[in-house]
Amino acid sequence: MKVLFSFLPKEEQQLRLTNQFPQIDFIFQKGLNENELETADVVVTYGEDLKAFHINSAKELKWIMVASAGLEKMPLQEIAARDILLTNVRGIHKTPMAESILAHLLSIKKSLQVVSENQRNAIWSKRVPSSELFGSTALILGPGAIGGEVGRLLQAFGVRTIGCNRSGNTSSYMDEMISFGSIKEVLPQADIVVSILPSTEETRGLLTYEHFQSMKESAIFMNYGRGDLVKELDLLKALENKCIAYAVLDVFEQEPLGSDHPFWRMPNVIVSPHISSHSSQYVVRALEIFSRNLVAFLKQENDIENVIDATRGY
């Protein structure tokens, strides 16, 4: 059995796999090797390199393991037509993303940028604005695996969490739940508004300028989902008019953000270049899921984790 990687794990990670599965022919290579693909049984990819024609020429392909969560660039139709097993690494983003959200929130509350600027100028000043996360209220748009982890940590800091999804049905670590239709009503209570929503027909343009007008002037808005949640011009206007105090943006309408984009220079915007899920533990965890699934795959068992229905894309 041949397993083809289109990215290069660290040497010790490769060794762990070859030791655990001596019967398997692993090919570790950066970039998709189209020749090897023709005879590969399994492909492990970040999900941005496989095209429809690859699926057609990969005659032996039985399983595609995507070491990422988004599958927007995958040739799902062709995968579904061939009934190829498709899995991803859903769940491994929750720790780094939740830690990133807490890092930015606490950094703002404790004015760490001011502390660091004072240090650059060797200025001993105790006049640094400092507030607390404790006692805040957070609205979490998209309280799934990642949003739930954010909610769990916020609750540990004494933050009241309001989850918001399509149905308004209960989610973990949310003190209260609302549906998309009630967002505007709860915005005036929220000190923090975090979105981890995917891009779907219902979430595109879900927030408008009016929503930002309903927020507290001291509110922090964080977009960790997709850039099309709000029209960038609406968000820009809201920030220019100081409807809210801060926007922490990990996602944008267009990525990378152009070097002349106003966001870079706005003192109330933090540009995190779509890195919130990055972590030194990312590949480690992805390969742990892969190894567990490979054991089950070899035994032809059914308990494979994170199987994606290619006809639906999730």
Next chain:
Amino acid sequence: MKVLFSFLPKEEQQLRLTNQFPQIDFIFQKGLNENELETADVVVTYGEDLKAFHINSAKELKWIMVASAGLEKMPLQEIAARDILLTNVRGIHKTPMAESILAHLLSIKKSLQVVSENQRNAIWSKRVPSSELFGSTALILGPGAIGGEVGRLLQAFGVRTIGCNRSGNTSSYMDEMISFGSIKEVLPQADIVVSILPSTEETRGLLTYEHFQSMKESAIFMNYGRGDLVKELDLLKALENKCIAYAVLDVFEQEPLGSDHPFWRMPNVIVSPHISSHSSQYVVRALEIFSRNLVAFLKQENDIENVIDATRGY
């Protein structure tokens, strides 16, 4: 009854007190009014302005409320001799200090200074080192009220906590406990070493250069206790020799830190100018404790919070 403040609460905070206690003559003034002090029954102070001669001239003084935790500058002997009630605001530092510790830790783990420098230069770069708090081990020197709150939050992030006090006796939110004598043995396990120890005979100079040699090269050392925990020259040498990755210092041998001090310019040092307990909620909470105590004091009840034994100083 006359209550003299030597600092100025906000107008709404003054109003709340005068409304709750109409029978009391409150004098709110910035700086100690020595004339009023002579006839005051109660003084509310940050604890740095009262001298021995004040105690002698304040013939009516029955209670000193210190809106701070440290009592090093108080004329304790004179207070003890007159048997004046002495209280402080022990406990109100734990939330802001624990949040400050988490803010700096997460900021380092997520390289927020690099993110912010890239933003200043409009550079979209995903090559930002990013690691996790999850799975780390923290050694907490002084697991009291503040250290326990740090431990509680760290545990929520999936950090293993080792508490260290004089006795090695159990403390809340510590997975393990050691005594001062065993510090060197556990240092090689610790990714984070935080001290919230007060300055006592046993803690002065507790850490030496050798301790830093025992730490991981990737370790983060945080001093939130007192600057005399370690000789500054030892700490400087350890940082210059890269024994550890970062020092986050809220306290120093000499405060304020001189503008030519090397700490300001060291890339592996974060200078937090003794502001970790600052919070917009500080005076609010201090006055809550004061109001509760004032109710008990007026009723001549014994359930007064945070009473300090002036003969011992704690």
